[in-house]
Amino acid sequence: MTTTLIRNADVYAPEPLGRHDLLLGGGKVLWIGTDAPDLPAAFGAQVMDLAGRRLVPGLIDGHVHVTGGGGEAGFASRVPAPTLSRYTRSGVTTVVGLLGTDDVARSTRELVAHVNALREEGLSAWGYAGGYHLPPATVTGSVRADLAFIDCLIGVGELAISDHRSSQPTLDELLRIASDAHVAGLMTGKAGLLHLHLGDGPRGLDLVRRALDQSELPPRVFNPTHVNRRKALFDEAIELARRGCSIDITAFPVDEGEDAWSAADALVRYLDSGAPRDRVTISSDAGGCLPCFDAQGRVCSMDVGHSGALVDTLRELLARGIALQDALPAFTSNVAGLLRLPGKGSIAVGADADLVALDATGAVTDVFAGGQLHLRDGAVLRRGTFESQDT
Template identity: 70%
Template sequence: MSAPEQSAMILLRNAEVFAPEPLGRRHLLIGGGRILAVLAADADAPHGMPIEVIDLDGARLLPGFIDGHVHVTGGGGEGGFATRISPLPLSRYTHSGVTSVIGLLGTDDCARSTRELVASLLALREQGLGAWGYCGGYHLPPTTLTGSVRGDIAFVDPLIGVGELAISDHRSSQPSLDELLRIASEAHVGGLMSGKAGIVHLHLGDGPRGLDLVRRAVAETELPARVFNPTHVNRRRALFEEAVELAGKGCHVDITAFPVEDGEDAWSAADALQRYLDSGAPPRCVTVSSDAGGCLPCFDGEGRLSHMDVGTPGALLVTLQELLGRGLPLERILPAFTSNVASLLRLPRKGSIAVGSDADLLVLDDNAVLRDVMLGGEWHLRDGASLRRGPFEPVPSATHDKTGSN
């Protein structure tokens, strides 16, 4: 399925724009899949060209979410081959407000491969989604296409880093500091050669060593702190405190929007982001991702899988809605889902509303319910109704889709 042809230009009038900073009431001119102009509220519409005019009547308009941790090939497998999770279709992302994804491999980097990952990313691109990814997986040596992390980042277009390399986890390769540094240097130099992010996206387990390897890497080497990008940092409260401290040294830390039970030694994504922003750590150094398509496992004392859940893209929207319900300003929390991710991953046309940016846009109603989704200048959701889906998804019924609950 090729990307849809672009229609006439669109003028979105009377939008309350969060870019993610608040711009107030604005009009947006969209054409060729990009934002052509951000106009003042009293500006006249351009003349002499075909333009579809849509009045948003003061609804909030924001950049599409960039989900920085997605198992686009499906995750799982810790409980046997029957527990391998199937890939999610296009609308599970777009109808949750996710307009770009960063794909990766996890525990299963043996049956699943970087080759399969790249194919899945390219398939999502053909459907209009922004899609990049990481070579490697939990284990060392990392699975690659070219034979090296540096080569994959330098020569394979969608690959921008390596990950999710597991540390402090019984499923990891138990890497030493030297091994971590060697991988990090490969990623960093590959990024320098190609203008890509060149980061190491690190899966953090429940182990007591926590972020010790990362602290030592930042303190003892010349590698920039931004190269080390730990995720799942809210899975233990003590680990979260370590992550906040590392963010103060320049690491970008990633919060996972997984379910947290009452009394569990973890912070929900909403709690973690609020605590991070209140901590005084750099606001630009925190992101939120969903672990969509990945297994959310629980293990017994002998390391056997006892039960599992599956991450969903809708967790990002639910987290945003929860924080808005607590009274946090949208402009304070939105960067963690948009511009912070784009900045870390060096995706200049994503994560913001500005002239030249891709027209990946979300419209929220007064109750923070996702009403409309535009992807590359094309509507995928309008007034809650599904307009576009992947090639093998069922045709939507006349009943409106319910977003934010998947």
């Protein structure tokens, strides 16, 4: 068992705790205090002095194309799967994988395999059954059975609405899928969410509002993402958060003058709105294609999402004067609470030893995932199985 004593950390758990020492062992935080004793040499503890750097929970990226995304512009536009250190260099220690537009050539079986591979490499990883389309892509033929019998699958998504690439689901179809996710969550203790991809169509979140108005399903089941892609859509999303939904902001690039909010702008607007602070999360769409379409629905340009957008957004928020303890929950504790991931999203005795040290600018310097050191002073110590040293 690897044991590490971290000294002189300025801990944000995500609430500020001040200067503390921490003892890690067995993948957990074993002790937190203000004056750690010298441990006997026979104990074999690795000692690491952070010299006052801020120590925060490992970031949770709740929307990642772990198999790679894309495919809207032909097979050559399929995005490769991100490698392990692409996450850890960005301070991400937990990912939730999903399928997008391509839920045919890419399958739920492949998704589960990639999730398990990341677990073997030291990352915490889960996934969603399904993809953009109906009927949802599954392993067993049923999303309820997938969630009941496949450990790593915790919900359904990303089902597309208000998008020309979607299956154009009706209200009844949406409710049936949401019900399956909810009941499976009740059976298993998993999140049981319906994670909804939002396109830029004019219907916006109307289908979700109707689902809340016309069914008995709890609002938390409906979890729309990409809600900052249009400014009016974001206003709709804030109102859904007031009704009990959790909304997910995407950290994608936004050009000046574009009818969208950057992730930093969106979070500031959300916090200023007075909506419940625990009902907003930020994800990266890592590994996914970020396409632009012409009037005929053809791809005219594309970019690729990356987990580094999370820490970039966090650094922008800090540079704008947002307190770290106000910004952090959207990347950590809010995500863990929504997805029902015990031991994640906070720094506490008994919690998983997923920890990230930040320098004065908010850049990632050191990363522990499951108590194992992946990054030290910015240098990658652990790489994925097929990563080259130049990756």
